Amino acid sequence: MSDTGRRSYQVGRERRDRILDAAQRCFRDAGYSPTSLAEIARAVGLTTPGLKHHFATKDHLLLALAERRFDLAAARALDRAPAHDGTRALRMMYDVARLYGSQPELMELFVLVSAAAADPSSAAHDVFSERYERTIDEIASAFQEDVDAGLLREDLDAHALARECVAVADGLQLQWVLSRGTIDFAEMVRVHLERLAPGILRSGASVDLAAEPVVPAIRRSRSY
Numbered sequence: 629m630s631d632t633g634r635r636s637y638q639v640g641r642e643r644r645d646r647i648l649d650a651a652q653r654c655f656r657d658a659g660y661s662p663t664s665l666a667e668i669a670r671a672v673g674l675t676t677p678g679l680k681h682h683f684a685t686k687d688h689l690l691l692a693l694a695e696r697r698f699d700l701a702a703a704r705a706l707d708r709a710p711a712h713d714g715t716r717a718l719r720m721m722y723d724v725a726r727l728y729g730s731q732p733e734l735m736e737l738f739v740l741v742s743a744a745a746a747d748p749s750s751a752a753h754d755v756f757s758e759r760y761e762r763t764i765d766e767i768a769s770a771f772q773e774d775v776d777a778g779l780l781r782e783d784l785d786a787h788a789l790a791r792e793c794v795a796v797a798d799g800l801q802l803q804w805v806l807s808r809g810t811i812d813f814a815e816m817v818r819v820h821l822e823r824l825a826p827g828i829l830r831s832g833a834s835v836d837l838a839a840e841p842v843v844p845a846i847r848r849s850r851s852y
Contacts, residue, residue: 644682646672648696651689656733660690660740687744691752694741697734698759700727705766711841714779714829717770718821721793722837725817728801732809739805742798764790771828780828789828796820 650671654663665686669679683689704727705720728735745756767790774780797817804813818837825835 640682643672643674644692647674647679647682648689648692652693652733652737655693655737660686660737665689687751690737690741690744691755693734693737694752695755695759697728697731697738698763701763702766712779713833713835713841714774714777714831715825715835715837715841716774717767717790718825718835719837719841720770721767721797722814722818722821725797725814729812729814732804735801735813736805739802760794764794767793779830781830784828789824793821793824 647668651663651668654668654671658667663686665679665683666676668689669676672679683692701724704723708716708720708723710716711719741752742756744750745752747753764787768786771780771784771786771789775782775784775786800811800813800816800820804811822835822837826832829835
């Protein structure tokens with residue numbers, strides 16, 4: 629790609645991000661249904677046709693926000709330092725739950741687009757199917773690494789447990805929306821994960837996910 633092409637791509641990417649930021653604010657302040665593309669365009673300093681060059685419909689904007697949320701969650705999970713007590717996957721999921729709890733407007737939009745994704749003919753269906761499988765594979769991989777390291781029970785079905793954890797988190801997001809935000813989403817995820825811990829850890833120990841794991845001391849060889 630030429631320098632001109634790279635600059636053009638970067639400008640387009642930055643404008644797309646500004647549109648998504650504006651859409652997220654508008655949906656948060658006024659709600660998804662009442663907000664028009666024209667209002668979002670004005671908020672970002674574009675004409676409606678200019679906005680449609682990037683997002684043809686409001687549904688396309690909603691799906692792009694959902695994809696951004698998946699990306700943010702993946703980045704947060706990757707930032708989690710490895711634990712040495714078998715709790716890596718649990719701590720990853722709790723970190724992501726806290727991220728979601730800090731952006732409540734995205735929970736409402738996520739539940740909305742999740743409902744649309746249930747229709748195989750919708751634009752969201754393939755995106756959500758692929759992203760869900762990737763998410764479950766990443767969580768399962770973290771569980772399996774700790775199984776292989778002897779930290780989790782060797783009979784653990786990593787993929788089944790990953791699907792269960794995702795299902796609980798998604799169900800709690802729906803309940804958060806239905807309760808109009810009166811439940812503490814991240815705290816309820818934490819309670820669920822901590823309830824799982826003694827049953828999957830080889831040690832059978834209870835854990836406190838709100839506290840950082842203890843880093844094992846480095847053994848030093850004695851010199852004579």
